[in-house]
Amino acid sequence: xxxxxxxxxxxxxxxxxxxxxxxxxxxxxRAVNLQVMNREFLQDQGDAxxxxxxxxxxxxGMITDRxxxxxxxxxxxxxxxxxxKELKLDREGWRPLARLLGMDVAELRDRIMxxxxxxxxxxKRRIDPELAQRVMALEIPGISLQREYRRYYPLGxxxxxxxxxxxxxxxxxxxxxxxxxxxxxxxSGSKWxxxxxxxxxxxxxxxxxxxxxxxxxxxxxxxxxxYLAYRELKAAVQLHHAHSGSAVVLxxxxxxxxxMANLPSYNPNNREGMRGELLRNRxxxxxxxxxxxxxxFTVAAALETGRYRPGTYIDTTxxxxxxxxxxxxxxxxxxxxxxxxxxxxxxxxxxxxxALAIEPAQMWxxxxxxxxxxxxxxxxxxxxxxxxADYRGWKEIERATLSFGYGLSVTPLQxxxxxxxxxDKGRLKPVSFVPVTGSVETREIMSERTAAEITRMMETVVSxxxxxxLAKVAGYRVAGKxxxxxxxxxxxxxxxxxxxxxxxxxxASNPRLAMVVMINDxxxxxxxxxxxxxxxxxxxxxxxxxxxxxxxxxxxxQWRADAGRPGQASSRDADVPVxxxxxxxxxxxxxxxxxxx
Numbered sequence: 001x002x003x004x005x006x007x008x009x010x011x012x013x014x015x016x017x018x019x020x021x022x023x024x025x026x027x028x029x030r031a032v033n034l035q036v037m038n039r040e041f042l043q044d045q046g047d048a049x050x051x052x053x054x055x056x057x058x059x060x061g062m063i064t065d066r067x068x069x070x071x072x073x074x075x076x077x078x079x080x081x082x083x084x085k086e087l088k089l090d091r092e093g094w095r096p097l098a099r100l101l102g103m104d105v106a107e108l109r110d111r112i113m114x115x116x117x118x119x120x121x122x123x124k125r126r127i128d129p130e131l132a133q134r135v136m137a138l139e140i141p142g143i144s145l146q147r148e149y150r151r152y153y154p155l156g157x158x159x160x161x162x163x164x165x166x167x168x169x170x171x172x173x174x175x176x177x178x179x180x181x182x183x184x185x186x187x188s189g190s191k192w193x194x195x196x197x198x199x200x201x202x203x204x205x206x207x208x209x210x211x212x213x214x215x216x217x218x219x220x221x222x223x224x225x226x227y228l229a230y231r232e233l234k235a236a237v238q239l240h241h242a243h244s245g246s247a248v249v250l251x252x253x254x255x256x257x258x259x260m261a262n263l264p265s266y267n268p269n270n271r272e273g274m275r276g277e278l279l280r281n282r283x284x285x286x287x288x289x290x291x292x293x294x295x296x297f298t299v300a301a302a303l304e305t306g307r308y309r310p311g312t313y314i315d316t317t318x319x320x321x322x323x324x325x326x327x328x329x330x331x332x333x334x335x336x337x338x339x340x341x342x343x344x345x346x347x348x349x350x351x352x353x354x355a356l357a358i359e360p361a362q363m364w365x366x367x368x369x370x371x372x373x374x375x376x377x378x379x380x381x382x383x384x385x386x387x388x389a390d391y392r393g394w395k396e397i398e399r400a401t402l403s404f405g406y407g408l409s410v411t412p413l414q415x416x417x418x419x420x421x422x423x424d425k426g427r428l429k430p431v432s433f434v435p436v437t438g439s440v441e442t443r444e445i446m447s448e449r450t451a452a453e454i455t456r457m458m459e460t461v462v463s464x465x466x467x468x469x470l471a472k473v474a475g476y477r478v479a480g481k482x483x484x485x486x487x488x489x490x491x492x493x494x495x496x497x498x499x500x501x502x503x504x505x506x507x508a509s510n511p512r513l514a515m516v517v518m519i520n521d522x523x524x525x526x527x528x529x530x531x532x533x534x535x536x537x538x539x540x541x542x543x544x545x546x547x548x549x550x551x552x553x554x555x556x557x558q559w560r561a562d563a564g565r566p567g568q569a570s571s572r573d574a575d576v577p578v579x580x581x582x583x584x585x586x587x588x589x590x591x592x593x594x595x596x597x
Contacts, residue, residue, distance in 0.1 A: 058186025059149045060170055061214030063163055063177070065223040066256075066435050071163050072177065074149040074170070078132035080124045084112045086142030093140035100135050101127075125168055126150045151177075155223060157265040158230045161281040162221060162257075162433075164381075165268040174279055176219060176433060178381045186214035220256035220435050225249055228543045230261040232536045233517070237263045240500075240522035240532055246283040247536065248416040249544060250514045252423035252505065254436040257378070258513070258544070260413070283412045284376075284383040288518065290415055291405035291483030291529075292346045293503045294367070296422065296454045298403040299339060301366035302354045303450045310340045310453050316349040326397045328352050344460035346467050346482065348404050355403035356396060363399065364391035369445040370418035370428060372410055377430025386410045405483060416516040419503050422458075422479075423511030426451035455479045459508050471534035473506055473542050475552035480504025480537065482529035487521065497521050500532035506541050509553040513544055 063072035080101065087093075098108040101124045108123070115121045125148070127135075132145050151166045153159070164175020172181035229247045237245045242263075249259040266278040280286075302308040319333030330349050334341065342350035355363055368374060373388030387409040394402070401407045410418075413431060421428050426446035458479035462471045467482045483501035486493040500519040505511040517533040517540075526532055 058213045060151065060166070060186060061184040061216045063184070063217045063219060065219055065221050065226070066258075067222070068218070069223050070154050071159055071219065071221075071223065072151055072153050075152055076129075077126040077148055077150045078129060078145045079122060079126055079148050080132065080135055081120060081122050081144055081146055082112065083119050083142040083144075084115045084117075084121055085119060087140065088112050088116055090141050093138060093143075096138055097123075097135065097140055097143065100131065100138075151268075153268045155226070156269060157267050158261070159221070159223070159226050160265050160268045161262045161279075161283070162219070162226070162260045163268070165274075165279070168271075174381065175281065176217065179379060179433075180217050184214045184217055187212040218435060220251075220258065220433055221260070222258050222544075222547070224547050225259040225540070225544045226261065229259040229540050230265075232539045233261045234263055236517075236519055236532060236536045240519060240524060240526060242519045242523070242532075243521040244282060244286075245517075245519045246286070246412040247518075247540065248283050248412050248516045249540065250416045250420050250431070252420045252511045252514050254432065254440055255377075255417065255420060255429040256432050256434075256436055257413075259540075280382065281380065284378075284380045285411070286520075287384060287386055287409035287411060288499050288501075288520070289406050289408065289485050289488070290410050291485035291499070291501060292348075293415060293481045293483040293501050293516075293529075294372075294405040294408070295343060295346065295351050295403065296458055296481055297366050297370055297418065298351050298355050298363060299343060299457070300422075300446050300450050300454050301363045302339075302358050303453060304366070304446055305358055305362060307357070308339055308354065310457055311338050313338050314342060314347075314350040314353055316342075316347050316353075319349065321349040321352055321400075323352070323356075323397045323400055326400075328400055340457045340460060343454075343457040343481070344463070344466050346404075346461075351403045352400035355399050360391040360394050360399055363402070364388070364394075366446070367402075367408070369443075370421045371414050372408060372418065374414075376413055376417050378413070378433050380413075380433065383413075384411060386414055405485065412516045412518045415501075415503055415518075416514050419505060419514040419516070421445050422451050422454055423505040423514050424451075455505065455508055455511070458504070462504070467528075468502060468504075468530040468534040470530060471502060471504055471537045473538055473545065475554060476506050476541075476545055476550075477508035477554045478504055478506045478538075478541070479508040479511070480534070482534060484528045484530075498527040500527055500529040502529050502533035502537045504537055504541075506545060507550060507553040512548065512550050513541065515541060515544075 059074040059076070062070055062074070064070055094108055095105055098105045101108075111121060111123065135143065136145060149170060151170065153163060155163070162175055164177035165173055166177050167173050172178035172184065177184065229249060233245050233247045236242070245263045247259065247261045248257065250256065251258055260281070260283050262282045264278055266274055299308070313336055315336050316330060316334045317336065319330045321328045328348050330347050334345055334347055334350070337345070337347065337350060339354070341347070342354070367388055373386050375383060375385050389407070398407055417428075417431055424442070425448040426444055427442040428445050429440045429442045456479070458481055459477060460466050461468050461481055462478045463469065468480055471478055471480050481503055483499070485499040485501065486495065487497040487499060489497065498521065500522055501517065503514070503516045505514050515537055517536045519532045522532050
């Protein structure tokens with residue numbers, strides 16, 4: 001026993017050395033295996049846990065007016081999202097998180113638990129960067145940020161219907177935002193990043209694709225005229241407690257839309273309370289019977305036949321005209337009057353007799369030629385074409401009522417386009433919502449002589465003897481036509497609900513602008529187009545012509561003489577006083593705007 005003890009000690013030592021050697025070899029082998037043989041697999045596993053492809057959103061193109069003033073711009077914001085699998089494990093962070101995001105804890109809990117099997121859920125879209133940083137400072141596992149863009153509209157409700165709006169995903173939903181969505185929308189990019197356990201980016205690894213921003217879009221509108229049109233339209237709608245209203249201003253030479261306003265409107269910067277009724281652009285989607293504003297086109301069709309001239313006389317005695325069992329009435333017995341007076345006094349009897357004296361095809365050709373029942377060519381989303389029935393089915397009473405604007409339907413934009421034909425020497429061109437460069441393709445609808453004669457006739461409408469002396473513009477000649485249209489109800493045409501319309505051109509000697517004002521269902525005793533819509537035309541046209549630097553064509557005689565003298569101010573620099581006529585409440589002579597009795 002004494003001799004075997006010393007021998008056991010070296011054996012144990014050898015065993016221990018062998019064991020340690022084996023352990024070292026195993027560790028070395030494991031290190032080689034991990035670092036060399038299985039490196040790619042382990043790297044992939046690590047990347048799968050921390051390497052993420054991060055989307056790089058592309059900002060949407062800016063929308064501007066014709067002068068480059070912004071109408072829609074995109075600003076960078078952050079959206080808060082969560083991984084429910086991780087967030088549900090840290091319930092202590094729910095309360096402070098919900099408080100920052102303006103949510104109830106119960107709402108946050110439901111959103112997390114209902115999507116507990118997912119890895120992504122939005123908690124709050126498009127928050128300010130400062131709030132986003134406060135959220136991330138909570139260091140709650142599973143909470144991350146995603147960079148997005150929020151659309152901002154500087155003019156707000158003033159140009160809402162024309163510019164349109166995007167949805168929460170920055171896709172166009174209305175107006176020009178929708179019409180040019182593919183042009184404005186950018187192409188998102190992406191990159192590889194490393195994130196920590198809280199989902200924060202700790203390292204940019206590599207780019208995958210660079211974002212391609214959307215293209216900018218310049219519209220034809222002038223934001224100064226747009227604001228003026230909206231302001232005056234809103235004032236008129238409120239003053240007369242009307243249901244709605246629309247105003248359109250067009251460049252006669254190019255067909256460009258310089259302003260398009262609608263009431264009621266909405267604020268595109270605040271999505272709360274947005275309803276379909278508020279979103280639609282009534283100037284292109286809502287139809288109405290234009291009433292007496294189409295009389296100039298009936299007369300134009302007659303002038304084109306060569307059988308009528310402005311001085312041709314029509315017998316309107318005794319102030320009504322029987323067609324079958326129907327009776328067409330005038331407001332007064334105008335007696336024996338010429339064609340110009342038919343327009344000036346808005347005689348239903350006179351224009352009906354003219355319409356029945358020409359072929360139905362000739363009147364239909366004129367109406368369809370100026371754009372009634374046809375698309376305007378502007379491509380605005382949701383635009384309707386109106387209604388103009390085929391002439392082969394017209395009866396005599398239908399020919400008569402069509403001659404003063406009943407039995408067909410138009411939009412304010414269509415009516416405005418029709419008036420540009422009168423202002424541009426009888427030529428029709430498509431509407432444009434973007435600036436027009438180069439020549440414009442036109443189509444001759446009536447002779448230059450006819451267009452000029454109709455324009456001169458419409459100047460009498462804005463005289464003291466006409467139906468629209470409140471449409472006057474100080475320093476400028478104005479040509480226009482009123483319309484006071486009975487609305488069609490379930491029991492026929494109502495004598496309590498009307499559409500007040502005025503359409504006109506200025507300056508009449510060489511028209512630059514065409515404008516249509518439509519006020520739907522004004523309340524009270526003042527519902528005539530000459531009292532409700534004409535003053536809006538006057539105020540907007542006064543400002544618009546001066547903004548565009550259009551030379552006055554109706555200056556007092558002394559001003560005209562002074563403008564030609566050396567050292568005297570030119571008419572462009574003359575301080576033309578604002579007309580007090582537009583503010584007058586004197587009732588003008590009104591006639592023939594109330595249709596069939």
